[in-house]
Amino acid sequence: MAFRKRFVTKYLNPLEVDAEIDAIAAEFPGLCSLETLPLLSHGYQGERAEARGQHPTRVLRITAPGGAAEKPAILLMRSHHAREWINALAVVETARQLTENFRPGDADPLVKGLTGMLERVEIIIVPESNPDGARLSFFDAGRRMWRKNLRQPDAGACPGVDCNRNFPQFFGEAGSSSSPCAETYHGPRPLSEPEARNIATLAERQRNIVFAIDSHSHGQAIFRPSPGGGQFVTSEPVSAADDAIYRHLEERMNATISGIQGARYETGSTSNHAGTTDEFLFFVHRVFAFDLECGLDFQPPEADAVLAALEVAEATKALGLCAAGATGLDVSALLARRRELEFDATEAVADDADARSAPWEIEPLAEEHWRRFRARLAPLAGAAGWATDPASSATFTPSPAKGQVRLTREGHKGGAKRCRE
Numbered sequence: 001m002a003f004r005k006r007f008v009t010k011y012l013n014p015l016e017v018d019a020e021i022d023a024i025a026a027e028f029p030g031l032c033s034l035e036t037l038p039l040l041s042h043g044y045q046g047e048r049a050e051a052r053g054q055h056p057t058r059v060l061r062i063t064a065p066g067g068a069a070e071k072p073a074i075l076l077m078r079s080h081h082a083r084e085w086i087n088a089l090a091v092v093e094t095a096r097q098l099t100e101n102f103r104p105g106d107a108d109p110l111v112k113g114l115t116g117m118l119e120r121v122e123i124i125i126v127p128e129s130n131p132d133g134a135r136l137s138f139f140d141a142g143r144r145m146w147r148k149n150l151r152q153p154d155a156g157a158c159p160g161v162d163c164n165r166n167f168p169q170f171f172g173e174a175g176s177s178s179s180p181c182a183e184t185y186h187g188p189r190p191l192s193e194p195e196a197r198n199i200a201t202l203a204e205r206q207r208n209i210v211f212a213i214d215s216h217s218h219g220q221a222i223f224r225p226s227p228g229g230g231q232f233v234t235s236e237p238v239s240a241a242d243d244a245i246y247r248h249l250e251e252r253m254n255a256t257i258s259g260i261q262g263a264r265y266e267t268g269s270t271s272n273h274a275g276t277t278d279e280f281l282f283f284v285h286r287v288f289a290f291d292l293e294c295g296l297d298f299q300p301p302e303a304d305a306v307l308a309a310l311e312v313a314e315a316t317k318a319l320g321l322c323a324a325g326a327t328g329l330d331v332s333a334l335l336a337r338r339r340e341l342e343f344d345a346t347e348a349v350a351d352d353a354d355a356r357s358a359p360w361e362i363e364p365l366a367e368e369h370w371r372r373f374r375a376r377l378a379p380l381a382g383a384a385g386w387a388t389d390p391a392s393s394a395t396f397t398p399s400p401a402k403g404q405v406r407l408t409r410e411g412h413k414g415g416a417k418r419c420r421e
């Protein structure tokens with residue numbers, strides 16, 4: 001039987017997404033399991049009565065029975081951004097394709113590929129990572145373009161935090177805001193939001209996740225983390241080997257995305273990354289994570305949204321095949337690295353705060369391929385004239401005479417076009 005796709009045909013509100021996820025789990029109990037992450041959302045109290053209350057972050061796991069005790073996993077999550085409606089379609093379409101096409105013994109090559117992949121890989125889907133915000137965007141008059149969660153405001157302030165600026169890596173840097181009324185408000189502290197903390201918990205518990213897609217819209221782009229953007233250069237190492245893996249994954253995703261409507265997604269990174277999921281997942285957890293910006297609008301015509309959702313499904317399956325070892329990557333090495341990784345997100349945040357409060361001495365280290373250079377930051381007392389304004393963005397210019405790197409204030413690096421939505 002031919003490979004089946006195009007299961008979703010129209011926008012799904014958050015209640016319909018929940019019902020679809022329940023239906024898939026019920027129809028395919030041998031492949032699926034459902035669970036919820038520890039923290040409930042702040043709560044929705046809007047116009048749709050049956051949608052009110054606090055809500056869990058749900059997780060749908062899809063894998064074939066049997067196989068290795070620890071299968072490598074792909075994480076696919078619907079973005080934290082409420083107004084990005086395409087991505088609810090993307091997660092449901094993906095879940096349907098994975099379950100409806102698992103058919104051992106079928107001769108169709110695409111079915112065979114998917115069936116073999118699910119025998120070796122687990123797909124972990126977070127169908128709604130901001131349940132309150134999505135409800136507000138769908139159900140409340142005049143709120144379709146709501147982006148944030150529904151954190152209650154302090155007196156006189158605005159509600160909501162941009163959960164995709166609430167993660168510890170690069171928290172508070174360029175591309176996020178400390179103003180509660182801003183669309184990119186990063187929240188009072190890293191991981192202050194239950195929605196972000198749930199994803200962090202999933203990453204901590206689930207050491208078998210090797211690749212991840214945070215499915216956003218829009219822009220037809222696959223963004224990866226970059227250590228050289230934002231205001232401050234990080235000291236996190238990124239090896240040439242990791243860069244090669246990122247390129248491998250990007251090429252595999254684009255090769256199959258292009259089969260939907262001929263689009264080739266832009267790859268690279270952006271300047272406005274600060275506390276996002278992909279950077280947290282890679283720099284803290286060494287999960288090769290992407291911010292995938294599908295489609296060309298937040299809520300395009302349904303026919304276009306369906307095509308974009310199909311592209312996300314293709315990208316996810318492509319990563320699944322990579323994790324299954326079908327494309328030559330040494331996935332066992334990636335799993336071993338994750339298992340051995342020691343991390344402490346809280347400590348990393350404290351370090352960042354210290355660094356930001358003082359001028360820095362910056363020691364240039366070896367240049368690397370996809371970053372400007374490695375640098376080590378340390379407070380430098382009494383260094384007048386060195387930029388220390390945390391509200392500015394900055395780039396670094398090597399200063400060989402001093403054996404140091406001078407911090408200069410500039411605008412965002414990179415082209416103005418590139419933007420994580």
Ligand SMILES: [Zn+2]
Binds near residue numbers: 420
């Ligand atoms: Zn987004």
